[in-house]
Amino acid sequence: MRLPDFFLSSLAMTFITGSALAQGKTPQSTPGDQVARAVDPKVLRAHLEFLADDALEGRAPGTRGGELAAKYIAAQFKRLGLEPAGDSGTYFQRVPIIALTPEPSLAIGGASPAPLDRKTDFVLWAMRNDSLVNLDAAAIFVGHGIVAPEYGWDDYAGADVKGRVVISLVNDPGLSDSTTFRGKILTYYGRWTYKIEEAARRGAAGILLIHTPESATYPWTTVQSGWIGPQVRLERPPTSLLAAGWLHHDAAARLFRHSGQDLAALTEAATRRGFRAVPLDLRVRASIHSSIRRSTTENVIGRLPGHGPQAREAVLIGGHYDHFGIGAPVNGDSIYNGAEDNASGTAAMLTAAEAFARSGLRPRRSLVFVGFAAEEAGLLGSEALAGSPPFPLRDLAAILNLDVVNLYGRTHDFSALGLEQSSLGQTIGRAASAEGLRVSTNQEALARGAYFRSDHFALARVGVPGTSIENGNDFVGRPAGWGKERKDEYVATRYHQPSDEVLPWFSYDGAIQQLRVIVRAAVLLGNAPDQPTWNDASEFKAAGNRRLNGR
Ligand SMILES: [Zn+2]
DSSP states (O other): OOOOHHHHHHHHHHHOOTHHHHTTOOOOOOHHHHHHHTOOHHHHHHHHHHHTSGGGTTOOTTSHHHHHHHHHHHHHHHHTTOEEOSGGGSSEEEEEEEEEEEEEEEEEESSSOEEOOBTTTEEEEESSSSSEEEEEEEEEEOTTOOEEGGGTEETTTTOOOTTSEEEEEOSOGGGTOTTSTTTTSOOGGGSHHHHHHHHHHTTOSEEEEEEOHHHHSSOHHHHHHHHHSOEEEEOOOOOSOOEEEEEEHHHHHHHHHHTTOOHHHHHHHHTSTTOOOEEEEEEEEEEEEEEEEEEEEEEEEEEEOOOSGGGGSEEEEEEEOOOOEEEEEETTEEEEOOIIIIIHHHHHHHHHHHHHHHHOOOOSSEEEEEEEOOSTTTSHHHHHHHHSOSSOGGGEEEEEEOSSOOOBOOBSEEEEETTTTBTHHHHHHHHHHHTTOEEEOOHHHHHTTGGGSSHHHHHHTTTOOEEEEEOOSOBTTSOTTHHHHHHHHHHHHTTTSTTOSOOTTOBSHHHHHHHHHHHHHHHHHHHOSSOOOBOTTOTTHHHHHHHHTTO
């Protein structure tokens, strides 16, 4: 049902909140008003409370609770009249998962390499889906292991690393030289996952990342706990890489000395433009036995068709529905409900779908709603969708990701990640100002690379412009810093713990503000003549061009 325009504008008047009127502006009706008005807090709350209930057992991938959540989302899509957009005419897209628990040995040295001590010196895991992987190759130091044309940087220039083990620093040169890259703001080139991807593109046989607490932004104990147990990933065809791992900085320095090199001097050299990779007089011998466990989970995908020639293109609104399931009890509670993370975002995604369905408004581009699977295991659901998208990637105009919505109350501002990366920044700005909100950025989140840690990122990596909502900072009727205190308290006392459950003080007003901005942005993106574009300085621009050229 489409409402006549005069009806819209008179209704819009009654819904315009505070500031536009206070500033004496005449509110103008836009198609977004129609959908924004249909965003219903009761719907949001009902979905959140169901998904975060103990009955859902924490929604872990491959468990009964995870499956219940997926079926619930599909049932909602069906009720709202969304078309199935998963595998073979269903709402479900299969996500194959493999978990390898490695038992590695590693020796590095000259003619007769000496064994290193697992945990103190290194962690190592197989990059092949095989129960035994053997590696015996020469080592080469590749600095930061970065190829970034937009920064005029190529650590692999002139180096042949095929069949070798590359030894790489993490982070990017901006960490020590603020005039390069984005200074203290971590680019994707700085992430350890990027180093592994680039090494695979170059045909390396293995990669070892040198750990320092500053460059990795976490201590060695995190490395030990994170890479000793099962390595969970999407099951897909192998690359050239046999193995990947971390080397403790002290062990690396020792080995470099052994090879007649000085790690400190090479690290220094690697922060300067024009650095060239340095072959090391070292052999790397590794053997990795892995116990393997396979499982599957599903993304849930529904499509609200657009109209006209742009209907084959789509704007994606997604949120991950998985969490950690049942685990080690904390204060007698063993169910990791993930109410905020991310029953809230899943509920918000469903609420947005319902707002479009109820309003009857259809942008020209289709809208695709996704409940992402296995985000907590490392963005596996979104990676699966990016790897085998339900429609050509060039038709996927943008992703708006909902991972943890604001349950603390109304704000004066709207915040999201990656707005500086693409023209989505302007779109979000327009949508926020229609709600009387100003846009703010969280510098701290930028610096620690928060943009690389949720599902929008798996799509950004294949060139789809994306953003992910964050809480605003400026809460109505609260002193400055109150929002940051709430966030810090969440991270310290509830994040990834059984205590992330439905709490009596949850307020849905702030989440509704966020969601009204998101549906407005979806309308703008859905009706815009052109798809949004990456900014020239973005590290995703090249991937964006590959996407549009059909790869
Ligand atoms: Zn999350």
